[in-house]
Amino acid sequence: MKTIIITDTLQTFFLVLSVFLTLYFICDSLNLDIPAAFETVKNSGYAKVFFYEDFMANGFHFSKQFIGGIFVTIAMTGLDQDLMQKNLSMGTIKEAQKNMFTFTGIFVVLNIFFLSVGALLYVYAAKNGIAIPLDHATGTPRTDFLFPEIALNHLAVVPAIVFMLGLTAATFATTDSALTALTTSFCVDFLNLDKGDQTNSKKSVNKRHMVHVAFSLLMFFVILIFNAFNDESVVKGIFKVASYTYGPLLGLYSFGLFVRNRGLHDKLVPFICLISPAICYLLSLYSTQLLGGYTFSVELILVNGFITFIGLLLISKKTDQQTRF
Numbered sequence: 001m002k003t004i005i006i007t008d009t010l011q012t013f014f015l016v017l018s019v020f021l022t023l024y025f026i027c028d029s030l031n032l033d034i035p036a037a038f039e040t041v042k043n044s045g046y047a048k049v050f051f052y053e054d055f056m057a058n059g060f061h062f063s064k065q066f067i068g069g070i071f072v073t074i075a076m077t078g079l080d081q082d083l084m085q086k087n088l089s090m091g092t093i094k095e096a097q098k099n100m101f102t103f104t105g106i107f108v109v110l111n112i113f114f115l116s117v118g119a120l121l122y123v124y125a126a127k128n129g130i131a132i133p134l135d136h137a138t139g140t141p142r143t144d145f146l147f148p149e150i151a152l153n154h155l156a157v158v159p160a161i162v163f164m165l166g167l168t169a170a171t172f173a174t175t176d177s178a179l180t181a182l183t184t185s186f187c188v189d190f191l192n193l194d195k196g197d198q199t200n201s202k203k204s205v206n207k208r209h210m211v212h213v214a215f216s217l218l219m220f221f222v223i224l225i226f227n228a229f230n231d232e233s234v235v236k237g238i239f240k241v242a243s244y245t246y247g248p249l250l251g252l253y254s255f256g257l258f259v260r261n262r263g264l265h266d267k268l269v270p271f272i273c274l275i276s277p278a279i280c281y282l283l284s285l286y287s288t289q290l291l292g293g294y295t296f297s298v299e300l301i302l303v304n305g306f307i308t309f310i311g312l313l314l315i316s317k318k319t320d321q322q323t324r325f
Contacts, residue, residue, distance in 0.1 A: 005086060007176055011169040018166025019113055022151070025159040026120045030127065037120060046119035057288075059297035068298030072239065075246035075301060079253050085181070121146055130154060144233040175219060183212045239298050244280060247304020248273035254305060255312045263319035264312060272311035280304045 027037045041047050051060045058064075078084065090096040125132070125146060133145035151163035187193040191211070193204050230237040252273070280303055284296045296303075 003180060005089065007172070008086070011172055011176075015166055015169040016110065018162050018169065019110070019117060021162045022159065022166065023113065023117050023120070025155060025162070026117065026124055029155065030120070030124060038116065040123060041116050041119040044119055044123055046115075046122060056293045057295050059295050061297075064297040064299045068243075068301060071250060071302050071305065072242055072246070072298050075250045075253075075305075076242055079246070079249050118147075121150055124150060124154075128154065140232070142233065144235065179212060179215055179219065182215045183208060186211050186215070243296075243298055243300040243304060244277040247280065247301045248276050248308045250301060250305030251276065251308025251312065254309050259313070259316070261319055262313075262316040265315045265317075268315045269312070272308055272315060276304055276307040276311060279307055 023034075023037070027034065030037070030040070032040060050062045051058060051065075052062055055061050055063065087096040087099055090099055124130070130146075130150065132141040132143055133149050134140065135142050148163065148167075152160050187208050191207065193207060226237070226241075252269075280300055283290070283303065284300055287294050287296050
């Protein structure tokens with residue numbers, strides 16, 4: 001936990017610093033001060049937050065984003081050991097709650113600045129005739145390539161360095177803590193390296209290092225595969241994938257929270273957690289035909305969790321003991 005907290009603090013500092021410096025460089029290039037920049041964003045059309053048009057076909061409809069966003073947040077943050085262990089490191093529950101509310105408030109403010117930078121990038125591109133880069137394989141616009149295109153090819157050296165600094169901080173902020181959590185979980189739960197008197201022996205330390213390197217390579221290949229199949233912005237792709245991968249986690253948590261005195265057939269649980277996303281994928285693929293033109297967005301995670309919950313009920317049986325995993 002100490003490793004994650006210290007490194008995340010440094011990475012967050014550099015990430016936030018890069019955002020504000022980027023905002024400064026873009027405003028300077030557009031000859032805008034900060035108030036004028038926010039007014040430009042407000043009048044550009046990129047400041048619209050809530051969409052109420054076409055509930056059936058619009059994936060950005062307010063109700064879909066609001067309901068889906070709640071459960072995506074619960075699953076990706078509240079049920080993620082990698083993220084929650086920072087709160088668990090607090091001395092008391094009150095301190096943990098204070099940390100969560102403080103983080104939430106700061107996160108909202110920072111998101112406004114992140115989105116403002118994105119809007120100003122579009123304004124800058126339109127003013128200077130810069131086209132949104134296209135995906136080489138499909139030819140579709142890749143909006144997440146616009147920032148590096150402008151930073152590396154249309155601004156000075158210092159903004160390019162700031163961009164690389166922010167990119168590095170953002171990348172490692174999500175990977176180093178995940179690698180630490182994966183390594184710890186595998187070493188403790190599968191290799192039982194926390195047992196016995198040889199926890200810190202040279203052999204155990206070497207095993208931990210090997211596990212860490214193996215997970216690093218695995219994550220590297222996962223990134224390559226994701227990049228090969230993803231033909232849209234990374235953020236949009238991540239939320240789409242989260243609807244499938246975090247849905248079973250939401251169903252498992254709900255089952256453990258609300259169901260009492262039912263035991264699970266443990267060996268069947270992984271199959272339920274694979275079948276549910278597969279059903280959701282087919283449902284999302286053919287939703288317009290099956291549901292009268294309805295298009296799923298992030299609220300698909302709720303359907304995914306519900307299917308997992310029903311599947312767990314079907315493979316469970318009544319017992320005198322409380323549900324255990």
